[in-house]
Amino acid sequence: MAAPDSPSTALRRRDLCSRGIRLAGKMRADVVDLLDTYVEQQGLDASASVAAVEGVPLAAVERWDEQTGTQRLLENLAAYRAFRALLAQMLEEQREQLGEADAGLGRALAAVLLQVSAFAYHLEELLRLESRGVPSEEEDGPPPLPRLSLFEQKLRGLGVLRELAQWAVRSARDLRQLAKPSPATGTGPGLAESP
Amino acid sequence: DSHIQYERVGADVTMKCGSMDWDAAVTWTANGTDIDESHLNGSYLILKNVDLSQSGQYSCYEGSSWHLKYQTNLRVGTPPKEPVLMCRSNNYPKGFYCSWHLPTPTYIPNTFNISVVHGTKDMVCEKDAVPKNRCHIRYIQLFSTVKYKVTLTVTNALGKNFTTLTFDEFAIVKPDPPESVVAKPVPNNPRRLEVSWQNPSSWPEPESFPLKFFLRYRPLILDQWQHVELSDGTSHTITDAYAGKEYIIQVAAKDNDIGTWSDWSVAVHATPWTEEPKHLTTEAQITETTSASTSSFMAPPTTKICDKGAVVGS
Numbered sequence: 001m002a003a004p005d006s007p008s009t010a011l012r013r014r015d016l017c018s019r020g021i022r023l024a025g026k027m028r029a030d031v032v033d034l035l036d037t038y039v040e041q042q043g044l045d046a047s048a049s050v051a052a053v054e055g056v057p058l059a060a061v062e063r064w065d066e067q068t069g070t071q072r073l074l075e076n077l078a079a080y081r082a083f084r085a086l087l088a089q090m091l092e093e094q095r096e097q098l099g100e101a102d103a104g105l106g107r108a109l110a111a112v113l114l115q116v117s118a119f120a121y122h123l124e125e126l127l128r129l130e131s132r133g134v135p136s137e138e139e140d141g142p143p144p145l146p147r148l149s150l151f152e153q154k155l156r157g158l159g160v161l162r163e164l165a166q167w168a169v170r171s172a173r174d175l176r177q178l179a180k181p182s183p184a185t186g187t188g189p190g191l192a193e194s195p
Numbered sequence: 196d197s198h199i200q201y202e203r204v205g206a207d208v209t210m211k212c213g214s215m216d217w218d219a220a221v222t223w224t225a226n227g228t229d230i231d232e233s234h235l236n237g238s239y240l241i242l243k244n245v246d247l248s249q250s251g252q253y254s255c256y257e258g259s260s261w262h263l264k265y266q267t268n269l270r271v272g273t274p275p276k277e278p279v280l281m282c283r284s285n286n287y288p289k290g291f292y293c294s295w296h297l298p299t300p301t302y303i304p305n306t307f308n309i310s311v312v313h314g315t316k317d318m319v320c321e322k323d324a325v326p327k328n329r330c331h332i333r334y335i336q337l338f339s340t341v342k343y344k345v346t347l348t349v350t351n352a353l354g355k356n357f358t359t360l361t362f363d364e365f366a367i368v369k370p371d372p373p374e375s376v377v378a379k380p381v382p383n384n385p386r387r388l389e390v391s392w393q394n395p396s397s398w399p400e401p402e403s404f405p406l407k408f409f410l411r412y413r414p415l416i417l418d419q420w421q422h423v424e425l426s427d428g429t430s431h432t433i434t435d436a437y438a439g440k441e442y443i444i445q446v447a448a449k450d451n452d453i454g455t456w457s458d459w460s461v462a463v464h465a466t467p468w469t470e471e472p473k474h475l476t477t478e479a480q481i482t483e484t485t486s487a488s489t490s491s492f493m494a495p496p497t498t499k500i501c502d503k504g505a506v507v508g509s
Contacts, residue, residue, distance in 0.1 A: 025452065049342065060339035064288070065403075162340045169365070169452045170338040176403050 010181070012129055017179035020122050021172045027115045028168035034108045035161045041105055042154045053159035057082045059166035064173075072174040073127050074135065079167055080120040081137065086160045087113040093153050116164070119171070126178070199268045201303055201352035202245055206271075210240040212255035213265035220258030226251040245271050247302055272303030274354025280347045282360055285457075286397050287368045287404060287450060288337050293320065293360075294329040295347050305351045314341040339364050368454025370406060371395035373429070373446040378465035385438040388412075388465050391430040392446050395457070409447040409456060414440040415464075426451070441466045 039046045052058060057079035061067075067075075091109045124134045148156060202208050212221045217237040223230040234241055242249060250272075255265040276298050284291035293309060311318040311332050320330035343364065348357040373392040381387040390410060394401045405427060411420040414437050425431055436442060445459040 028452070050340075058340075060336045060341065062336050064337045159340075166338045166340050172452055173338075173403060176405070180402060 009129060013126065014179050016122065016126050016129065017175040020119070020126070020175045021179075023115065023119055023122060024168045024172040024175065027112065027119060028165055028172075030108070030112055030115065031161055031165045031168060034105075034112055035158075035165060037105055037108060038157060038161055042157065044154060044158055048155075048158070050155055050159040050162065053156045055082065056086060056156070056159050056163050057167070059163055059170045061170070064170075067174075067177075069178050070130070072178065073123055073130075076167075076171050076174060077120060077123040077127065077135065080116050080123065083116045083160065083164050083167070084113065084120060086156075087116060090153075090157050090160065097150065112164070199270055201270050201272060203353055204246055204271055204273055205244050208240075208242040208245055208269070209236075210242075210253060210255070210267065211265070212238045212240075212257075215255070215257065215264050221264065222256045222258065222261075224254045224256070225249075227254075242269075245269075247271050250302075270303050270352075272351070272353060273299070273301045275301050275305055275349040275351055275356045277356050277358050278307070278347050278349045280345065280358050280360050282343075282345055282362065282367050284368045284454070285371050285395070286399050287370075287454070288334055289399050290331055290333040291367055292329055292331045293345055293347070294326070296328055297349065301351055301353070303351050303353065305349050308348045308350070310346045310348075312344045312346075313339070318343075334364070337364070365453035368450050370448045370450065370454075370457045371397045372457045372460040373408065373448050374460070376444070376446055376460045376463050378442070378444045378463045380465060380468040381432070382468050385467050385469060386434060386436050388433040388436050388442060388444070388467055389430070390433065390444055390446070390463075392460065393429060395448060398448075405451045406448045407451050409449070410444070411447075411459070412436075412442050412444040414442055416440060436467045438467055439469050 036046075038044075059079075061075075087109060091106065091113060094106055094109060127134045200208075200210075210223075212219065212223070215221055215238050217239065219238045221235075221238040223235065223240045230240065238255070240253065240255070250270050251268070253267050253269055254263060256262060257264050278295050278297055280293060280295045282291055282293040293311070295307065295309075297305065307328065309320050309330060311320050313336070316335070318332050318335070320332050322330040340363070342361050345360045345362075346357060347359075348355065372395060374395055376390070376392040378388050378390045381389055390412075392408070394406055398404070398406060407427070408425045408429070410423045410425060410431055412433055413420045421435075423431065433442075433444075442465055443462050444465065445462050447459050448457045449455065
């Protein structure tokens with residue numbers, strides 16, 4: 001069992017978590033706005049059900065409250081790395097299709113991509129804080145994305161943004177769990193223990 | 196062979212006297228009272244355009260022997276209209292409940308059947324003993340983009356109807372109102388009121404799933420509310436109250452990230468602290484006032500808990 005935190009580590013984690021929660025909140029707001037724009041401009045139906053799209057990390061999780069802190073961080077990191085690649089692909093596809101015709105959507109996509117990258121880095125910092133090995137990109141990197149038809153690309157984009165909006169909420173919840181002081185020592189629990 | 200016979204309001208009803216011939220001499224009673232011959236066609240009882248008041252026990256007796264030949268309980272009612280269904284999570288992330296009612300009564304027994312599907316998974320909806328028209332579903336998955344589909348079917352002897360709700364996990368999250376709202380004057384501060392409250396007891400994990408709050412207050416003499424949103428903590432000091440005016444105060448809650456605002460809490464009333472009036476008094480009264488004023492310096496809170504006040508969104 002990992003030794004509980006030193007006060008400075010707990011303080012540092014608390015700080016990283018609260019900044020991460022704010023970043024997740026901002027990211028979610030921007031993703032929800034982007035989702036509305038995306039649906040409208042791609043001519044999609046906002047209420048359409050989108051089956052799980054290959055390569056898009058699902059935010060849905062069972063027994064979420066039983067996860068350890070490490071599980072939370074590793075799953076989050078893997079997800080945001082995948083979103084980084086997916087959003088980059090979306091941006092590229094979007095430029096190919098529309099060129100500069102719709103710079104607004106492109107800028108919004110790029111802004112969210114930036115936030116996703118920042119959040120992934122934030123998660124890596126948290127893992128480093130716990131002297132946890134940060135998985136290398138290859139080890140953790142998403143599989144290459146299949147080339148899709150235009151309509152399939154649009155549906156995948158919808159699926160990506162929807163899942164990212166859910167992940168942003170999940171991440172804020174995960175970080176709140178991590179930030180919770182350990183009942184015993186009043187400092188942050190070792191990551192392995194924190195449910 | 197007594198049994199129950201259901202008929203729609205407005206229907207024409209014909210009752211045969213069991214196995215008796217059409218031309219047999221019989222007597223019909225409704226709840227023990229003889230029925231006028233004008234309602235008979237031979238031994239058949241004819242009831243035109245029945246209404247609710249004609250529900251009751253109908254009996255047919257053979258003319259001479261007074262043997263009971265037929266008995267039925269006539270229940271006049273209506274088929275169910277489309278039920279009204281509502282689903283809500285007031286204890287997120289534990290689960291959600293669905294409750295339902297019929298827009299108009301049917302006057303006859305109805306049975307309700309509810310099905311809850313999440314993607315392709317059927318979920319169990321545990322019915323409450325009381326109230327009967329409610330059941331609970333436990334979240335198995337959190338943070339899902341897959342929608343929930345709830346279908347409620349209502350059936351009675353005269354017909355069947357159903358309604359369906361489709362929603363996202365986050366959309367139905369609506370906490371209960373904050374509890375234990377207290378408002379107190381702040382001694383020596385004629386324009387301040389201290390308000391405190393508690394998370395709704397039904398909200399299971401306020402630490403991991405924090406609530407934010409919305410406070411509204413106004414002097415009784417005005418209609419215009421003032422609002423303040425508070426992203427954490429369960430207390431607030433109003434600093435711009437009109438001196439000496441009684442205030443009405445309410446609080447609402449919402450999950451920090453998802454869902455909608457609760458209804459407003461019960462309203463509480465309070466009046467800011469006011470200076471004790473100074474009198475031109477004789478020596479005797481000064482000593483008396485001095486001893487009295489130390490005890491009255493701390494003006495007793497004028498908080499009065501009122502009945503349920505206005506509701507968010509109404």
